[in-house]
Amino acid sequence: MWDTVIGIETHVQLATSSKIFSTGGTKFGNSPNSQIDYVDVGLPGVLPVLNAKAVELAVKFGIAVGGQIANESIFARKNYFYPDLPKGYQISQFEKPIVVGGSLEIKSFDSSVFNVPLVRAHLEEDAGKSVHDGVENFFPGFSGIDLNRAGMPLLEIVTEPTLTSAQEAVAYGRTLHNLVTWIEICDGNMQEGSFRMDANVSIKPRGAKKLGVRCEIKNLNSFRYLEKAIRYEVARQIDIIESGGMVTQQTRLFDPVKNETREMRSKENSDDYRYFPDPDLPPLIIESDYIEQVGSTLPELPDHARSRLSKKWSLPDDLVMSICSKKQNLIFFEESLKYWFRLTSLKFNFDNPDEILIRRSKILANWLTGELFSILNKENIDICESKISPKKLSEVLIKLEDNTLSKKTAKQLFSLIWNGEKGDINKIIIDKNLNKIEDDSAVEDLIGEVISKNQKMVNEFRSGKEKALNALVGQVMKKSGGRAEAKDVKEKILLLIG
Ligand code: ADP
């Protein structure tokens, strides 16, 4: 019956060490009003000076999304009153933003691909914060104004209204988050507000050309909230229209506790803000040489890395997505592979991967997404602080590849190293008795023992209970201290009792 139409505006806090127009610091969580400068508190007679780093990061983004970097862009004053805005206006860009157009290619987990065109990306300053009910010892019992955030550099990235569902919106949000952290223009910390999304939502009769009246839901700082807020809002609008009413243009807030959106104010239009060029800031002129120079500092983009891993290396989609969800993951992955090649005296070729590279990359990818990522997650450690290095991991995998270790003992070795076991890997294997039982007859002895002691299970298996076989394998594995290969054990047992 209804089409959903969504456009997203994202405020990306740029990773600079000082504010966009002043020397104030940009750390998160400092005591209120401890990192402010005259400009941030709006004292009369002080002038803003544009932070060159903020420009560089915005240009980086523009190039990465294939947008046009404006040769001339203009800072404008957006006028409104709010206690956390001492100047009475926010410096933003209006008619001439720094980046025009560009797009993002989105790959969902179900492998479907769609393109999200961007309208623009513009530079602006953040406002301060009203703090209610006091903060620790600072404003007990009162509301206060904390201007630490005033003047933080933001890049606001605006999409065309082409997203059609909450899932698409989330996929877009994740892809954008992945990109801005990958190219290191933003720390991506959503709890601290470094990446905040506004969702503009409307509905229209299925297939209609004309867009419906939209509501804007402000400041969604998690993908879960983004999804919930959109779902709620779509249902609310459908309800209104189907019961004969009309949606009014509004700015709404999402309440995660009640799981609903509610009105904050009726939506203002841009003329309400009386935008005009800021007389304190000259036009920003960007030359093509500069764009080229900034472009040369960009790393391989996530998009490209993803298609390289899946097309050239034939890695399955889920592994590709998981490895490319973070640049540091990809670096760890490729470092490990490189060591694996170097230590086995093979030449490593990224661009024309041969059979061995393809086989090893798949084994490694499974180890990363399985063993490594789960322990990082569990211990809440960043991959840069991994307690096993790419080199050590590759050493473990070499021992698995040459059959010194079984899968099980390789995992044991991984966890020993993770927990601080140092030194030569061969020595650890001997000291801890991890090497695989190579001797077939030794494994067969163990199997014989287990079978004769567990006739009941054998009979169960023979009468069709598949699980009994796994139980037998488990017993043999246990007796071998994990040093037999489960797959071989299973085959051998089947030969005897199958
Ligand atoms: P404003 O600056 O007043 O918020 P814009 O026209 O710049 O308004 O649009 C802001 C966002 O709203 C954009 O992402 C745009 O794609 C989206 N948008 C505009 N019209 C609609 C609509 N009818 N339904 C859903 N989203 C919309």
Ligand code: MG
């Ligand atoms: Mg808006």
